[in-house]
Amino acid sequence: MILPHILQRFSALLGPKGYTDAPEDIAPWLTDWRGRYHGNAAAILSPANTQEVAACIALAAEHGVALVPQGGNTSMVGGATPPLDGSALILSLRRMNAIRSISAEDNLAVCEAGVILSVLHEAAHDIGRRFPLSLGAKGSATVGGLVSTNAGGTQVLRHGTMRALVEGIEAVLPNGSIYDGLAALKKDNRGYDLKQLLIGAEGTIGIVTATSLRLVPAVADRAVGWIGVESPQDALALLRMLEAKLGHIVEGFEVIADDGLGHVLSHIPGARRPIETRTPWHVLIEVDLAEVEGPSAGERLEGALAEALEAGIAKDATIAASDAQAEAFWRIRESLSEAERAQGPALQYDVSVPVARMPAFMIEAAAAAEKAFPGTTASSFGHLGDGNVHFHVRAPKGTTDGPAWIAAEGATINAFVHDAVVASGGSISAEHGIGQMKRAELARLASPARLAALRAIKAAFDPKGIMNPGKLVPMPGDEP
Ligand code: FAD
Numbered sequence: 001m002i003l004p005h006i007l008q009r010f011s012a013l014l015g016p017k018g019y020t021d022a023p024e025d026i027a028p029w030l031t032d033w034r035g036r037y038h039g040n041a042a043a044i045l046s047p048a049n050t051q052e053v054a055a056c057i058a059l060a061a062e063h064g065v066a067l068v069p070q071g072g073n074t075s076m077v078g079g080a081t082p083p084l085d086g087s088a089l090i091l092s093l094r095r096m097n098a099i100r101s102i103s104a105e106d107n108l109a110v111c112e113a114g115v116i117l118s119v120l121h122e123a124a125h126d127i128g129r130r131f132p133l134s135l136g137a138k139g140s141a142t143v144g145g146l147v148s149t150n151a152g153g154t155q156v157l158r159h160g161t162m163r164a165l166v167e168g169i170e171a172v173l174p175n176g177s178i179y180d181g182l183a184a185l186k187k188d189n190r191g192y193d194l195k196q197l198l199i200g201a202e203g204t205i206g207i208v209t210a211t212s213l214r215l216v217p218a219v220a221d222r223a224v225g226w227i228g229v230e231s232p233q234d235a236l237a238l239l240r241m242l243e244a245k246l247g248h249i250v251e252g253f254e255v256i257a258d259d260g261l262g263h264v265l266s267h268i269p270g271a272r273r274p275i276e277t278r279t280p281w282h283v284l285i286e287v288d289l290a291e292v293e294g295p296s297a298g299e300r301l302e303g304a305l306a307e308a309l310e311a312g313i314a315k316d317a318t319i320a321a322s323d324a325q326a327e328a329f330w331r332i333r334e335s336l337s338e339a340e341r342a343q344g345p346a347l348q349y350d351v352s353v354p355v356a357r358m359p360a361f362m363i364e365a366a367a368a369a370e371k372a373f374p375g376t377t378a379s380s381f382g383h384l385g386d387g388n389v390h391f392h393v394r395a396p397k398g399t400t401d402g403p404a405w406i407a408a409e410g411a412t413i414n415a416f417v418h419d420a421v422v423a424s425g426g427s428i429s430a431e432h433g434i435g436q437m438k439r440a441e442l443a444r445l446a447s448p449a450r451l452a453a454l455r456a457i458k459a460a461f462d463p464k465g466i467m468n469p470g471k472l473v474p475m476p477g478d479e480p
Contacts, residue, residue, distance in 0.1 A: 001087075002042050002086070002089065007043055009063075013059060014046065017048065017095070018047055018095065020043060020044050021043040025044065026044055030081065032075060032081045033073060034341070036078060039084055040085065041068070043089050044089070044092050045091050047091075047093075048095055050096075053091070054172045057173075057175075057176045057466075061176060064466065065088070065466065066468075067090075067207075068083075069203035069468060070090050070092050070094075070145075071093055071114065071145030072140035075145070075149065075432070075433070075435055077436065077437040078436040079149065079202050079468075079472075080145070083469070093144045096112040096113050099123050102215075107129060107215045107216065109124060109213045111143045112144075113143055116140065117139075117141050117146060121134070130217075130218050131165070131213060132165070132216050133153050134153050135151060135152075135153035144207075144209075148198075148202050148208055149200065149431070150199050150200030152383065152430070153431075156386045156431075157250060157253055158251050161431065162200075163196065165214045166213060168182040168183050168212035169182065169199075171198050171206040171208050172206060173206045173461065174462040174463075174464065174466060203467060204468045204471055204472050204473055205462055219289070220289055221288075221289040222326070223297035223298040223319055224284070224325075224330065225284075225285045225286075226275055227275075227305065228277050228278075228282055228314065228316040229279055229281045230280060231359065232363060234313050235281055235359070235384055236385075238283060238313045238314055239384065239385050241304070242285070242301075245307070246300055249289060250385075252284065252285065254285075254333050255281060255381060255384040255389070256282045256283075256332070257379040258278065260340065260381045264332050266343070268335040271331065274328075275316045277316035284332070286326075287300065301319055305317045305319070344394060345403075348391075349391040349414075350388070350432040351417070351421045351426055352427045353425060355384075358387050358389065359384075360424075361421075364420075365391065365420045365421075368420065373413060375397065378391065379392060388431060415444075418441050422445055429442075435471050436470055439474055443479045444479060454473050
C-alpha cells in the first residue's frame, strides 16, 4: 500500500488536472485490452509536461513508489496494467498530447508521448506527408506506447518498425533526470545508443516524453488488392514475384486464413467477402507511389497480378475500385483481432521466424497444435513478408469459461507453441513485446547471455526497481 501522505505529495505536485484517486476514474485503466490482466492502483498521475514527469519520478524514487507508464492501454501483453497488489501508481502520458512541431521540409514531426497515432496521421496528411506506421489500435495507441513497444504494424515491409522511424527521443530516466535526445542526427557515434535502448523497453528504464518521428511523402497514387491463394507457400511466392515486378513500392502484404476472414464476416458489421472464389488463404496487398509517372499503381498491380494468375500462384484477385473499397479491405485486416476476440476464448501468439521458414511454420505448427490439444483450432494471420504472424489457438467449441480454460491449458499450450517457434529459429515476441504475459517464457527460452544483459541494463538504469516492475525483464526465479 502507498501511504496517504505520499499520495498527498503527488496530488499537491500535479494539482486536480494531473492527479486522481477517484475509483471511477481509475477503473477503466486497470484491465488490459484483452481483458486478461487486472490490477489495482491508488491513483493515476497525469503530468502536463516533461518537467512534471521528472518531478513525479523524483518523488517516486524518493519514496520507492513503483510507476506503471500508460499510453492508450492497448498493449497485447498486459504491459500497461498495474500489479494486483496496488503497489504501483499509473503514470498516464495521455495529457501530454501536443505535436510540438511538424515540418514537410524536414520530414519530421516532434510529438509528445500522448499523441494518438491517428491524430499524427491526420497532421502529417495536412502537410502533404505521412507517418508510415499503422495498426488496428491507431485510434487509441499513443506515440509513447508505440516507441516503448517498438511497434510494427502493416507497413514494416517497406518502412521498418518504430526503430527505423524514431529519429530522436526525450525521456525522463528513473533518477528523475531529463535526457534530451530529440535532435534528429543522421550520424551520432557517442557510444551506446540511448534512443535505441529506450525503444522497445516497455517503460522499464525510463519514461518517453517526446519523440522526433520520420515522415515520408504522401501517397500520390495507390492500389489495394485482395488475392485468393492456396497456401502460405503460394503467398510468399506471390510476394517475391510482385517485389521482382514492382520493386520497392509494395507497402503492405498481409496474409489471412479463410477461417479468420469468416470470423470478421460473422462479427464485424458491414464486412463483406472481397472475392467470391473460396480459397484457404487470402492476401491483402497495397502498392503506393509517391509520384505519378508512367503507369498508375492500379495498372502496375493489375499487370503483375495477371502474371501471378497465369502462373497459378494466385487463384483469384481483385483490385479495389475506389478508396472506400480499399478501406473496406483494410478494415477486414484491422478487425481481425477484434473478430477473433468476439469469436471466443483463444490463446494468441505474436511470433516471428525467418521469412523463408514462415509458410511451413504456419501450416505445421497449426496442425501439430490441433493434434496435441484435441478440439482446439489453430490458425494465423499477419505480416508474412516480415516473417511475423499472429498465431491463435482457439479453445474447443462450446468452451464457455475462457479464463478457466486458459488457467488449465494455457501454460502447456504456450510452451508447445513457443518451443515450435524456437525450433524454427524464431522469436516469441515479434512486435507486441514481453509485458507480463511472456516474462516467464522469456526466462525459460532466452539464452543466459540475453537474460544477463537484460537484467544488467535494468539494474544499471533502475536500481530501485520503480519503473514498470514485473514487466519485460525476467525476475530471478522466473526460470523453471
Ligand atoms: P500502452 O498499451 O499504454 O503501453 C504499452 C507499453 O509501453 C507498456 O509497457 C507501457 O508501460 C509502456 N509505455 C507506454 N507509454 C510509455 C511512455 N511514454 N514511456 C515509457 N513507457 C511507456 N502492435 C504492433 O506492433 N503491431 C500491430 O499490428 C498491432 N496491432 C494491434 C491491434 C489492436 C486491435 C490492438 C488492441 C493492439 C495492437 N498492437 C499492435 C499492440 C499495441 O497497439 C501497441 O503495442 C501500441 O504500441 C501500444 O500503444 P499504447 O499507447 O496503447 O501503449
